[in-house]
Amino acid sequence: MDVVIHRLAAGWAILGGVVLAAIVLVTTANIALFAAHRVAALWGGSVAGLPGYEDFVRLAVSAAALMLLPWCQARRGHVAVDLFVSGMPAGLQRLLDRLWLALTVALAVFLLVMAAQGMAETRADGVLSPILGWPEWPFYLPGLASLALWAAVAASQAIARPVDP
Amino acid sequence: QEVTLTVQHFLGPKAPAQTKLIEPWAKRVEEASQGRIKVEIFPAMALGGKPPELYRQVRDGVVDIVWTLPGYTPGVFPRVEVFELPGIHQGSAAQTTLAIQDMMPALAPDFADVHPLLIHSHAGNALHMVDGPIASADDLAGKKLRTPSRTGAWMIEAWGAEPVGMPVPELPQALAKKVVDGALVPFEIVPPLKLQELTAASVEGPEGLRFGTAVFLLAMNKARYESLPEDLRAIIDANSGANLAAEIGKVWDDVEAPGKALQADSPGGQVVELDGAVYEELIARASSVTDRWVEEITATGIDGQALVDEARKSMAAHGN
Amino acid sequence: MSDPHTIGIAGLGVLFLLLALRMPVGLAMVAVGIGGNYVLSLVVPYLRFEPYLLQFKTLLWQNVANYDLSVVPLFVLMGLLAARADLSGDLFRGMSAALGRVRGGVAMAAAGACAGFGAVCGSSLATASTMGRVALPQLDALGYSPRLATGTLAAGGTLGILIPPSVALVIYAIIVEASIIEMFRAALIPGLIAVAGFVAVIWLRVRLSPGLAPLPTPLPRAERVVAYRRLLPVVLIFGVIILGLGAGLFTPTPAAAFGVFVIAAYAMLRPGERRLGLGGTADALRETAVTAGMITFILFGAEVLKGFFTRAGLPAALAEWAGGSGLDPLTVLVVMLLALIVLGCFMESLAMILVVVPFFWPTLVELNGGDYATAATSAFGMDAGELKIWFGVLALIVVELGLITPPVGLNVFIIAQLSGGIAMRETFLGVMPFFGAELLRVALILLAPGVALFLPRLLAG
Ligand code: NA
Ligand code: NA
Numbered sequence: 001m002d003v004v005i006h007r008l009a010a011g012w013a014i015l016g017g018v019v020l021a022a023i024v025l026v027t028t029a030n031i032a033l034f035a036a037h038r039v040a041a042l043w044g045g046s047v048a049g050l051p052g053y054e055d056f057v058r059l060a061v062s063a064a065a066l067m068l069l070p071w072c073q074a075r076r077g078h079v080a081v082d083l084f085v086s087g088m089p090a091g092l093q094r095l096l097d098r099l100w101l102a103l104t105v106a107l108a109v110f111l112l113v114m115a116a117q118g119m120a121e122t123r124a125d126g127v128l129s130p131i132l133g134w135p136e137w138p139f140y141l142p143g144l145a146s147l148a149l150w151a152a153v154a155a156s157q158a159i160a161r162p163v164d165p
Numbered sequence: 166q167e168v169t170l171t172v173q174h175f176l177g178p179k180a181p182a183q184t185k186l187i188e189p190w191a192k193r194v195e196e197a198s199q200g201r202i203k204v205e206i207f208p209a210m211a212l213g214g215k216p217p218e219l220y221r222q223v224r225d226g227v228v229d230i231v232w233t234l235p236g237y238t239p240g241v242f243p244r245v246e247v248f249e250l251p252g253i254h255q256g257s258a259a260q261t262t263l264a265i266q267d268m269m270p271a272l273a274p275d276f277a278d279v280h281p282l283l284i285h286s287h288a289g290n291a292l293h294m295v296d297g298p299i300a301s302a303d304d305l306a307g308k309k310l311r312t313p314s315r316t317g318a319w320m321i322e323a324w325g326a327e328p329v330g331m332p333v334p335e336l337p338q339a340l341a342k343k344v345v346d347g348a349l350v351p352f353e354i355v356p357p358l359k360l361q362e363l364t365a366a367s368v369e370g371p372e373g374l375r376f377g378t379a380v381f382l383l384a385m386n387k388a389r390y391e392s393l394p395e396d397l398r399a400i401i402d403a404n405s406g407a408n409l410a411a412e413i414g415k416v417w418d419d420v421e422a423p424g425k426a427l428q429a430d431s432p433g434g435q436v437v438e439l440d441g442a443v444y445e446e447l448i449a450r451a452s453s454v455t456d457r458w459v460e461e462i463t464a465t466g467i468d469g470q471a472l473v474d475e476a477r478k479s480m481a482a483h484g485n
Numbered sequence: 486m487s488d489p490h491t492i493g494i495a496g497l498g499v500l501f502l503l504l505a506l507r508m509p510v511g512l513a514m515v516a517v518g519i520g521g522n523y524v525l526s527l528v529v530p531y532l533r534f535e536p537y538l539l540q541f542k543t544l545l546w547q548n549v550a551n552y553d554l555s556v557v558p559l560f561v562l563m564g565l566l567a568a569r570a571d572l573s574g575d576l577f578r579g580m581s582a583a584l585g586r587v588r589g590g591v592a593m594a595a596a597g598a599c600a601g602f603g604a605v606c607g608s609s610l611a612t613a614s615t616m617g618r619v620a621l622p623q624l625d626a627l628g629y630s631p632r633l634a635t636g637t638l639a640a641g642g643t644l645g646i647l648i649p650p651s652v653a654l655v656i657y658a659i660i661v662e663a664s665i666i667e668m669f670r671a672a673l674i675p676g677l678i679a680v681a682g683f684v685a686v687i688w689l690r691v692r693l694s695p696g697l698a699p700l701p702t703p704l705p706r707a708e709r710v711v712a713y714r715r716l717l718p719v720v721l722i723f724g725v726i727i728l729g730l731g732a733g734l735f736t737p738t739p740a741a742a743f744g745v746f747v748i749a750a751y752a753m754l755r756p757g758e759r760r761l762g763l764g765g766t767a768d769a770l771r772e773t774a775v776t777a778g779m780i781t782f783i784l785f786g787a788e789v790l791k792g793f794f795t796r797a798g799l800p801a802a803l804a805e806w807a808g809g810s811g812l813d814p815l816t817v818l819v820v821m822l823l824a825l826i827v828l829g830c831f832m833e834s835l836a837m838i839l840v841v842v843p844f845f846w847p848t849l850v851e852l853n854g855g856d857y858a859t860a861a862t863s864a865f866g867m868d869a870g871e872l873k874i875w876f877g878v879l880a881l882i883v884v885e886l887g888l889i890t891p892p893v894g895l896n897v898f899i900i901a902q903l904s905g906g907i908a909m910r911e912t913f914l915g916v917m918p919f920f921g922a923e924l925l926r927v928a929l930i931l932l933a934p935g936v937a938l939f940l941p942r943l944l945a946g
Contacts, residue, residue: 010771013778017770020558024749027742034344037309046307046327054330054552057738062550064558065781071771072778078509079779079833083893085507093507100508107515111545118542121221128240131318131330135240143546169531179856205531213792214540215547226536332552338666338736 002156009070009153016067023060052132063142070149101158108151169203174232175216178208185416197400224278226386235382239315242275243462247472248380251320251451254289256373259414261286264479266407280390282405283383285413288421289375290349291367295340298366298437302446311348319454355424361431368437370444488528493797496521510836514786521793532796548785553659558777559741560652564606565769568615570752570761572719573602577619579716582709589691589698595620596641596683603645604727607652609888613642613896617903628699631907636915639900643885647676649730653881661846663873665737669730670940671874682922722747787839800847808851814864821845822883829887837884871938878937882927889916
């Protein structure tokens with residue numbers, strides 16, 4: 001089970017990376033069109049950029065940023081400051097660690113439940129992106145899946161058998 | 166006091182929206198209630214969230230009152246968008262704000278989930294151009310222009326120009342780097358963004374006619390309003406809607422003068438009033454925007470043409 | 486002091502306590518933010534708690550649906566691709582070949598390569614660990630003293646923060662609503678001064694105790710030619726990105742996306758076994774997820790925490806108090822910077838920017854004479870816009886010093902770990918002279934704000 005969750009989180013992060021790659025390609029295309037416009041302007045011409053480019057980046061980054069969270073959790077990447085704790089007894093350290101993991105699960109589940117309501121409302125309200133006119137609610141979906149996966153990863157870490165030193 | 170009302174908005178504490186609209190409103194309500202109502206103002210999103218969330222916040226009661234733009238969430242307020250269409254708004258925030266009040270019965274379904282206190286407009290969008298003024302409608306062809314709204318983007322397309330969307334704080338950089346050739350904003354925005362240093366000309370129609378406007382919403386949480394005792398509710402009512410419209414409209418018209426003067430007085434800068442025929446030509450070319458809007462909104466089951474007709478009639482009723 | 490303020494201060498205390506108990510930073514910020522708002526709602530009835538919770542329906546999504554934010558994962562990816570494709574190694578070896586004739590030259594090359602790579606990488610920790618892997622074995626083999634070698638790399642990791650592009654600069658600009666481009670312009674000269682300062686420190690140390698570095702042994706000609714040939718494309722690519730952003734030729738998102746595109750294209754298309762394959766690309770994407778995911782969580786935590794502190798009225802109260810206290814503005818600024826250095830001994834740098842700046846910034850604006858003070862009427866001789874930039878440069882330097890100060894110095898931990906068997910104490914001692922150079926730099930920028938403001942003023946408009 002843990003292995004499955006771990007692989008899912010890794011694959012999901014790669015997918016997030018693919019969204020980032022889409023931002024890179026769309027932006028590079030837009031830069032090329034802008035450069036062409038500048039050149040064409042010398043002769044009084046003009047070249048159109050990609051319409052709604054900023055809209056696209058904003059929506060795409062909302063998906064990509066959240067898709068990176070589960071793998072970050074899987075790698076214990078959410079930074080913490082080790083000041084005294086590493087000097088405490090091992091049992092106490094494990095207890096604290098599990099406590100924070102349990103809280104992480106609670107937070108991810110809470111955000112998931114709330115964001116699901118947020119998506120339903122966004123859909124009912126009919127919110128559109130300003131230039132492209134795309135409905136915004138589907139862009140909540142990657143975030144919902146990410147939160148669910150984040151909760152699953154943290155939960156599997158919280159109940160994992162302690163690794164003996 | 167009995168009641169403390171929280172107000173949240175997205176601008177700074179020294180912005181005209183706070184000093185000339187929200188603070189005077191709060192003071193009057195506090196005084197009229199003889200201290201039974203207290204108003205706490207939270208500028209710059211101090212209670213949390215991003216500007217597009219303000220409408221949800223007031224609907225959910227996260228805050229009691231917000232000042233926001235329906236345009237932040239296109240699609241949510243289909244009806245009131247009629248006042249942002251080119252050719253509806255002329256050049257006066259007072260006129261448009263009064264016309265909006267006349268039309269409140271028709272617009273009401275947009276605001277069914279909140280208690281609207283005032284829906285108003287600003288003085289309208291002028292064209293601020295990096296390289297200088299335009300002489301004819303054709304001069305805009307191929308230009309990249311920062312759009313103020315969804316329908317603003319349609320208008321720019323109808324001119325044969327290219328709409329670019331970006332947050333207002335990014336506008337100075339975009340003008341300096343010529344990522345855009347111009348922007349549609351009111352003169353009110355000129356001083357805080359120093360647009361007079363970045364643009365060579367600001368263009369409007371004859372006698373201050375503008376290219377569309379933006380609509381603003383001051384609204385209260387519905388349950389909160391209904392929970393007030395009747396006499397306090399009456400005080401809120403006395404400081405709402407039509408009772409406020411003329412005064413607030415004038416505030417937004419007056420706030421244009423300093424920005425206009427800055428551009429006119431800046432070295433190499435000028436404020437240009439277009440020839441009447443050129444202005445008419447630009448508005449005529451943008452008439453397809455109204456058709457597109459009517460078609461789109463009619464598809465959702467709202468009579469768009471009726472809204473356009475009624476908006477025109479109300480505007481005429483308050484014309485000079 | 487009224488109750489909400491007391492609750493706000495108590496919340497700050499609880500935050501530090503939770504952090505000391507090794508709670509993840511983002512989680513601690515959210516926990517204190519939500520918990521604090523609950524306590525606040527008990528004391529201030531009009532700040533009701535249940536409606537407050539409804540904000541979370543959209544808060545996370547709106548926080549990440551931000552055009553400016555896109556530069557953060559892109560900069561991180563750019564740096565990791567450059568590391569995967571060994572552009573970091575090409576940079577170090579090329580500079581070593583150039584500086585190999587000078588005593589201590591390879592250490593100077595390591596500092597320079599840290600600066601160059603740190604610039605495009607944007608994360609100090611990633612810079613320290615990447616360059617540590619590349620340069621430590623080399624310095625060790627040549628016979629450099631471990632103290633000098635590890636000190637140079639731990640300190641060198643911090644160089645990238647001011648050289649554009651930098652994730653920390655972007656985040657500072659987002660929270661104080663400054664122009665990202667102006668921040669980049671302002672940071673360029675102070676960043677170059679830091680590199681010069683580090684090279685000077687190495688030169689001086691080797692001069693004073695020649696035992697720290699071996700006699701220079703220039704590379705054979707053939708190897709030098711290879712090193713230079715590999716250095717050239719790296720210098721071109723990094724140079725375009727750094728100067729393009731520093732001079733403000735690109736806006737940030739296009740620059741970041743273009744940087745990723747160029748580095749990926751170079752790494753994937755170049756011939757031979759050093760070509761970056763699908764496996765390496767996937768590794769870079771997963772590593773990006775770890776770093777960028779961490780930043781996303783902390784940024785969200787900061788948004789929740791901000792909602793608590795501002796509801797408690799704390800930043801406004803502090804600003805009001807400072808404005809009326811008659812304190813000398815420059816003294817207050819120095820005290821703030823010292824506080825950041827002390828806090829930096831214990832705290833994570835990004836979290837520090839996000840927790841502390843919202844308190845310090847309004848106070849400075851008030852001391853300066855308010856939002857609308859002009860250069861002539863203000864206490865610091867600059868308007869609020871320039872103050873934002875100048876303070877940002879100063880604050881980011883001292884915040885980053887936290888990475889090399891004991892007891893918690895993450896760069897030092899990483900380098901000591903990589904060096905295999907060097908006592909942490911040695912590395913901390915090795916870092917100290919660089920720390921001294923950094924304090925001199927802070928003093929310089931403090932006394933001559935023009936160092937930071939020269940480029941933004943020159944390139945304005
Ligand atoms: Na950097
Ligand atoms: Na430290």
